[in-house]
Amino acid sequence: MLALNRVAVTYGNGTQALKPTSLKLAQGQFVVLLGRSGAGKSTLIRTLNGLVAPTSGSIIADGVGSLDGERALRVHRRRTGMIFQQHQLIGRLSALDNVMTGRLGYHSSFRTLFPLPRSDRQLGLECLARVGLLDKALVRADQLSGGQQQRVGIARALVQQPRLILADEPVASLDPETAVEVLSQLRHICTTDGITAVISLHQIDLARRFGDRVIAMRDGSVVADASVEELTDQMCASIYRSEASGRSSQQAHHHSSHSQPQPVAAMEAAL
Structure with a gap:
């Protein structure tokens, strides 16, 4: 692929x-x-x-x-759909309008100045339904929970038909x-x-x-x-494991293998 x-x-x-x-x-x-x-x-x-x-x-x-x-x-x-850690949604736009940005790549720059075709909006609604957010289609993105916002991000990726x-x-x-x-x-x-x-x-x-x-x-x-x-x-x-921790671990092992008495043995001797 x-x-x-x-x-x-x-x-x-x-x-x-x-x-x-x-x-x-x-x-x-x-x-x-x-x-x-x-x-x-x-x-x-x-x-x-x-x-x-x-x-x-x-x-x-x-x-x-x-x-x-x-x-x-x-x-x-x-x-290729992208999903981001911080969602990358436009807060003042509805969930559906955020999803629709995923269709912009299928149209010329001039065409995007006008409302997208009804078929695109229908596809956007279907993608929201797939992530369980059809009832939130007209809700502003900044009024959704973090999990809901990320699901809008998934729907935006899906609307690209990736x-x-x-x-x-x-x-x-x-x-x-x-x-x-x-x-x-x-x-x-x-x-x-x-x-x-x-x-x-x-x-x-x-x-x-x-x-x-x-x-x-x-x-x-x-x-x-x-x-x-x-x-x-x-x-x-x-x-x-970082390189530093790896070196520290090796040094600790080298030191312990050549030190007498061993920590446990020393404790037992003290008792």
Whole structure:
């Protein structure tokens, strides 16, 4: 569905946010990105949608080809839905009007100056119904709860009739119960429609519960790529262990193995 061939991103200040990365995403796969803050997850997601241009390497999308060209990138973005951590809704607009912004890519700039076709609005209502918010269609976005706002974000992505959905920490600002509800809904929709999804998360339990595949990142590199069934506790611990803590752990082990008496033995001797 989408292939990255040694894609790398280096920012203007010299920071290499994404080291040469090669990946293939299959149609209908629910992929979870795991990693510490600053690991490169957000950069990878933005690169998949062309919001960040690769410094080197290439991205190939089915039916479009290389995303180097402006037209190919425009088509790819039109069929790629984005879901954001902070929802990115316009508070003074209704839920439906926010959803309708997902249809703008299907019309010329001039056409968007006028009300969108009735068929588009009907599609928007259907997408709100799929996330359980049809009764909130005319309610201002800033009057909705955080979970409801994120579901509007999902509906906005769905109205694009996407082949790919990218979500950058979509449940980071939600309470645990609401996070499960939102991910359950998103997973069900993607499975039903055969949509590929790439979701960045911090919660390992959610990755195991909802993901098909886990891609772990550290310092701008992919350090693990496995099915959820292959994800071990040891792998999870290594993903989130910092280099400093790793060195400290090794130093502590070295010190303890050469120090006599051992802490427990010393306590027993004192008793």
